[in-house]
Amino acid sequence: MRRYPTDLTGTRWAELDPLLPDPACLAGRGGRWEKHCRRVIVDVILYVVDNGIEWRALPADFPPWPTVYKRFAAWEKVGASQRLLDALRGRVRLAEGRVAGAVGRGHGLTVGTGRGDRRPRDPWPRRGQEGPGRKRHIVVDTMGLPLAVLATPASTQDRVAARSLLRRMRDTAGKRASLVWADGGYTGPLIDWARETLHLAVEIVQRPDLPYFTVLLRRWAVEQTLAWITGHRRCVRDYERLRHHHEAMARWSMIRITSRRLTRQT
Structure with a gap:
C-alpha cells in the first residue's frame, strides 16, 4: 500500500x-542482514528528493534517518545512482526505438549549466567570476536524459567545468x-581540447539576434532537463554539505522521472 505519492509502484x-x-553479507564482505527493506529505503530517498525535507525531519513511519542517510551515502560511494540512471536511460531509449545508452553518430548531446543556490561556498571569487554558490552542469542526450552531472563552485568558469563534465560523459557513453x-x-580552447583529447566535435548553437524569445531546438533539451x-x-537549492551528494540528488530526481516514463510505456 502506497503511503505517499513518491512511493514506488510494484x-x-x-x-x-x-x-x-x-548487500555486504551477500557480496562476501561480511556484516549483518539489512534490517529495513530496500524498497522502503528508496521510497525515503525519493521522498526527500521530491519534498526537500531534512533528513532529521523524516516522518515517524519511515526508518530512522541515520539508517537511510548511511545507505544513501554508501550507495553513492559505489556509484549506484549513476548506474541506475544509465540502465534506465538505455531502457527508455530502446522502448522508444532509439540507440541504447547514448546517441549515435549524426546525433548529438547538449551541455548546459543550471544556477545553484547562493550559499557562501566560494566566499572570495576572483574579479570577473561568479559570486558565491554552486552551479550544476549537465550533459544530456537528444531525449533530455542526463548522461553526466557535475556540481562546481559558482566561481568556476563553464569552459573549465566542461572538461570534467565531458570526461564523465565519455566514461558513460563511450565512443x-x-x-x-x-x-x-x-567557446574558445574547449572545442580544440575536446577534439584532440576526447575525439568529440563540439558545435556551438548561437542565439539568433531577434527581439523576441525563440526556442533553440538543440539547447532546449538541456533547459527542459534542468x-x-x-x-x-x-534540487531547487543546494542543501548538501558534500558536492557529490548534490550531484546524487539531481540523479535521483531523474531516476524518479525516468522510471515513471519507462513503466508508463510498458
Whole structure:
C-alpha cells in the first residue's frame, strides 16, 4: 500500500531492484542482514528528493534517518545512482526505438549549466567570476536524459567545468557519442581540447539576434532537463554539505522521472 505519492509502484520497483548494489553479507564482505527493506529505503530517498525535507525531519513511519542517510551515502560511494540512471536511460531509449545508452553518430548531446543556490561556498571569487554558490552542469542526450552531472563552485568558469563534465560523459557513453551541442559560454580552447583529447566535435548553437524569445531546438533539451530537476524541492537549492551528494540528488530526481516514463510505456 502506497503511503505517499513518491512511493514506488510494484512495476517501478521491479525495474530498480536488480540494479541496486548487493548487500555486504551477500557480496562476501561480511556484516549483518539489512534490517529495513530496500524498497522502503528508496521510497525515503525519493521522498526527500521530491519534498526537500531534512533528513532529521523524516516522518515517524519511515526508518530512522541515520539508517537511510548511511545507505544513501554508501550507495553513492559505489556509484549506484549513476548506474541506475544509465540502465534506465538505455531502457527508455530502446522502448522508444532509439540507440541504447547514448546517441549515435549524426546525433548529438547538449551541455548546459543550471544556477545553484547562493550559499557562501566560494566566499572570495576572483574579479570577473561568479559570486558565491554552486552551479550544476549537465550533459544530456537528444531525449533530455542526463548522461553526466557535475556540481562546481559558482566561481568556476563553464569552459573549465566542461572538461570534467565531458570526461564523465565519455566514461558513460563511450565512443558512441561523437557530437556535442553547447551554448556560447563554451567557446574558445574547449572545442580544440575536446577534439584532440576526447575525439568529440563540439558545435556551438548561437542565439539568433531577434527581439523576441525563440526556442533553440538543440539547447532546449538541456533547459527542459534542468526544469525537470529543479521541479524537485531538494534540487531547487543546494542543501548538501558534500558536492557529490548534490550531484546524487539531481540523479535521483531523474531516476524518479525516468522510471515513471519507462513503466508508463510498458
